[in-house]
Amino acid sequence: MKRTALLLLCAALPAAVVPAPSAPRGPEDESVFVHGLPADRHESVLYVWTSDADQKDPDFLTTIDADPKSQTYGKIIATTPTSAPANEAHHFGYTVNADRIFAGGLFSNRLFIYDVATDPKHPKLLKTVPDLAASTGYSGPHTFYAVPGGVTIAMLGSKAGGAPGALVQLDNDGNFLKALPAPNFMYDVGIKPELNRIVTSSWAHPHAVKAGNTPMDQVGDEVVAWDYKTGKVLQVVHLDKAPLEVRWLHGATARGGFINCAFGNSVWHWQVGTDGTLAFTRVIKLADNAIPADMRISYDNRFLFVSLFGGGAVQQYDIADPTQPRLVSSVAIPQAQMLKLTPDNKRLYVSNSLLSNLDGKVPYAVRLVDVTATGLVIDPKFDVDFEHLPTGQARPHDMLLK
Secondary structure (H helix, E strand, C coil), rough: HHHHHHHHHHHHHHHCCCCCCCCCCCCCCCCCCEECCCCCCCCCCEEEEEEEECCCCCCEEEEEEECCCCCCCCEEEEEEEEEEEEECCEEECCCCCCCCEEEEEECCCCEEEECCCCCCCCCCCCCECCCHHHHCEEEEEEEEEEECCCCEEEEEEEEECCCCCCCEEEEEECCCCCCCCCECCCCEEEEEEEEEEEEECCCCCCHHHCCCCCCCCHHHHHHEEEEECCCCCCEEEEEECCEEEEEEECCCCCEEEEEEECCCEECCCEEECCCCCCCEEEEEECCCCCEEEEEEECCCCEEEEEEECCCCEEEEECCCCCCCCCCEEEECCCCCCCCEEEECCCECCCCCCCCCCCCCCCCEEEEEEEEECEEEEEEEEEEEEEECCCCCCEEEEEEECC
């Protein structure tokens, strides 16, 4: 009887606000709805979405042993190829149960769905969606964000490669469900269900991204706030050029977050007012050409980590006062790009490939930075080479923990 009443109650709720399962949630940078990686459990593997550098062989999902007790710690233990080369393997993400990975080809518009539950150390390619532009009406799949019933993808542009971008939702098998067109640009997405808000950001449309060094007049500066339940655009704010990563502070009571403007060499903080409006303030101004590429917030909301693609470093800021971040530590990593922080806030993985048409000539690798009481320290035992794979040089970009 109680079970029937509970089911009826859940059925009566709007789909957008059905609570996530009570199992331990995973890293919220993927999605606030993902669960399966508790803070008290050390990750066993690190997945890396990887492009074949010369684009002759299929791109692939790399599996790295992340268990320090293992004999193959810090080694690549599997590479699971896609069904095609030259995709520009850029971003990927879990489904809510973290049993599948949705991985996108930024330039090819292909979607690759991997099974990572049956044998986490040896993922299996389940399905290829050959053309998301054809199935959804939008192109340039960027951020993959798990939601109840499927995955939302931030698409950079229209089917033809221009404006506008959109939020596209697929089911767990990759079938198209719906799309929410953006006012213009699209890049990243972050959801705060407790505040009924979605925040999205800007880069450039697919045809401009494919061209390489995109002219600044083709790069966006807008951040958009949406009503999570209705999908309605509520607010459009203009910041510096290329506001990229949307990072909400963690926890149900948090009302703010951070966003990095890559070409403005700046970091902004936002706060949600009592009326639901987001107010933005520039809180970090970096050196010219520092190019802040990615950010992560520690799960206790104490620190902000920023990678500097142009500055060749990873920085750690104390954000006890989020309106006045204080730089406390930095380590040098050439062409530092994507970051992945462990749920216990102790380890920060770093990749160093941005795009095939923007990367410089550096050895491709994935490094591990330990977050110690005295600051950031590079772990010499974890230095994964992507220069000498069986298929040749490869470019590591986005990362996921399991």
